[in-house]
Amino acid sequence: MRAVVQRVSQASVSVDGDVVGAIDEPGLMVLVGVTHDDTPAQAARLAAKLWGLRVFDGEVSCSDLGAPLLVISQFTLYGDTRKGRRPSWIAAAPGPVAEPLVEEVVEALRRLGARVETGRFGADMKVSLTNDGPVTLILDM
Numbered sequence: 001m002r003a004v005v006q007r008v009s010q011a012s013v014s015v016d017g018d019v020v021g022a023i024d025e026p027g028l029m030v031l032v033g034v035t036h037d038d039t040p041a042q043a044a045r046l047a048a049k050l051w052g053l054r055v056f057d058g059e060v061s062c063s064d065l066g067a068p069l070l071v072i073s074q075f076t077l078y079g080d081t082r083k084g085r086r087p088s089w090i091a092a093a094p095g096p097v098a099e100p101l102v103e104e105v106v107e108a109l110r111r112l113g114a115r116v117e118t119g120r121f122g123a124d125m126k127v128s129l130t131n132d133g134p135v136t137l138i139l140d141m
Contacts, residue, residue, distance in 0.1 A: 008130055048108070071118050
């Protein structure tokens with residue numbers, strides 16, 4: 001499981017012109033990619049890592065601040081560009097495998113007490129954000 005995490009001042013995701021998820025205050029925008037052998041345990045570990053990641057001023061986390069997270073599925077995080085000019089998506093898990101694991105990340109965050117907004121799995125999404133810092137991290141579980 002892989003995540004690209006950005007500390008943001010605000011972020012939103014739209015589908016067909018309608019906002020389906022948004023955070024209007026400082027928090028984290030998280031793109032989550034799933035590969036074939038990922039498990040619910042990895043999803044729970046990722047959620048715990050995101051909730052406790054100390055990336056805000058004063059080395060505090062979302063859990064310390066009660067900061068929201070916007071979690072968006074992103075199969076292209078497993079795109080392989082080592083050969084040629086066209087990415088290979090072979091390492092990305094198919095929807096029936098990936099969707100429940102992305103949802104498990106969201107649910108695990110909520111069980112920890114997080115306020116979580118989401119995109120829409122498999123949709124053509126438009127993401128807008130203001131990266132704060134900029135701070136961008138890549139997490140591999």
